[in-house]
Amino acid sequence: MSRLATAPGDLLAAGEQYLERIGQADEFGAVDLVLGLLGDGVPAESLLLELIAPAQRRVGELWAANRWSVAREHGATAVSERAIAAIAAKARPEPALGRITVACTDGEYHALPTRLLAEVLRLRGWRVDFLGASVPGPHLITHLHQTGPDAVALGCALPTRLPRAHATLTACQAVGVPVIVGGSGFGADGRFARLLGADGWAATADAAADRLADTGLPAFPSPRDTLAHLSDEEYTLLTRRRGDLLTGAMATLTAAYPPMAAYTAQQLESTAEDLGHILDFLSAALYVDDTGLFTDFIAWTTGVLLARAVPANAVKAGLRIFHDELRDFPRARLMLIQAIEAAHGADVELEI
Known part of the structure; x- marks a missing residue:
């Protein structure tokens, strides 16, 4: 019987230590930890799937909650890549x-x-x-x-x-x-x-x-x-119009959402990126004809933005702009209406 089966608490505690080390970009500490566990008899597969994978999911959650920066999240992931390589080099x-x-x-x-x-x-x-x-x-x-x-x-x-x-x-x-x-x-x-x-x-x-x-x-x-639904060409036409839609939405949103008047250049760039993600997820939802794909993303991104003090009204304003612009896209408009409802439902503080 593996150590994982006999002492799961040890691996759980090790997971907390591992998360702390990758959060500090402590490459040597993280590698020493996993190799020490491997030497103690913890199976390599358990280390990969029961230690490193959960830690990386937690990294994503901490970034979403705005408790870790993008740089810290990237650093942690880079350390995990080295830890995986160290395990692979030992177990051959x-x-x-x-x-x-x-x-x-x-x-x-x-x-x-x-x-x-x-x-x-x-x-x-x-x-x-x-x-x-x-x-x-x-x-x-x-x-x-x-x-x-x-x-x-x-x-x-x-x-x-x-x-x-x-x-x-x-x-x-x-x-x-x-x-x-x-x-x-x-x-x-x-x-x-x-x-x-x-x-x-x-x-x-x-x-x-x-x-x-x-x-x-x-x-x-x-x-x-x-994929017979693709015959309506909504997916194809939306992807072709992405650039124009994004440019128009930024101009319209500036007028429709007054707080944008005080945005810094970085905030405006982030807003454009967020609107671009909305269009990309809408395109993907049109490709597979799945409204849930889009509404789930909108609910998630609304929570992420709330954690960064961006109100749900900003998300809903962008969705309404795209809805009004895409007059000849019935599937897309229906998805956007349901996404507005999803953003409204997600208008709560993100808790991690």
């Missing part, structure tokens, strides 16, 4: 299974969860080619031709990357390589993985490893005509 099982290519979809830079998957697969006996963040689809296909893997594991943390993920997984399948996908971008229940025709989906790294080892791929059949 001989490959006994097939070959898996692991990559983040094009435009996806949240690589740490996908790196965790790569290391879990290595520990389970797979030969793994980890290609890292934001791998362009054509280059991934070239790699598949050169290496001939048994499957591709594709990570996507942000739903805004789903259209590119769809193109990539379709291209992989076209050259005869099945694709298992994961990451929050595909939905907590994997519904977007099914919609876009992935051969398999897993919520966690260990679940993905189990599926690949026990059942292989494909795990469910590719859908047919599930």
Whole structure:
């Protein structure tokens, strides 16, 4: 029986120490901690999934609550990457299974969860080619031709990357390589993985490893005509008009939301970024025809902005501007109406 099973309290306490060290960008301290636990008999997979992964989720929560800066969050993630590398260097099982290519979809830079998957697969006996963040689809296909893997594991943390993920997984399948996908971008229940025709989906790294080892791929059949809604061209037209919509929204919002008159240049830049994210998530929701994808994002981002003293009215004002501008986009307008309601419901203090 592993130490994880016999002394979970020890690992929980170690998790608090680990979070403290990565929060201080203490690379040596974090690496010493995980290697010490590994030497004490804690399984490498447990360290990856029960120590490092929860700490990184906590890092995200602390950033969302405005308790950690972006710089501190980035520093903590960089230290975790080194800790993962240190564990991988110590635990080197001989490959006994097939070959898996692991990559983040094009435009996806949240690589740490996908790196965790790569290391879990290595520990389970797979030969793994980890290609890292934001791998362009054509280059991934070239790699598949050169290496001939048994499957591709594709990570996507942000739903805004789903259209590119769809193109990539379709291209992989076209050259005869099945694709298992994961990451929050595909939905907590994997519904977007099914919609876009992935051969398999897993919520966690260990679940993905189990599926690949026990059942292989494909795990469910590719859908047919599930993207028929794209024939209305709302997604295509919205993506083409993104720049003009963003410019117009900034001008209109300045007049509609008086506090913006006193914004600094940095605050104006942040506002433009927030409006851009709204358009990107709206585009993704149109692509998969899922209003919940958009309203969940609006509720979350409203909470994040509240933690930074930006009232929900600012979010709702931006949503109304886009609603009024997109007069010929019935699906988008309906999503925006429901998003305004979601922002209103999220008009509470964010507590972490």
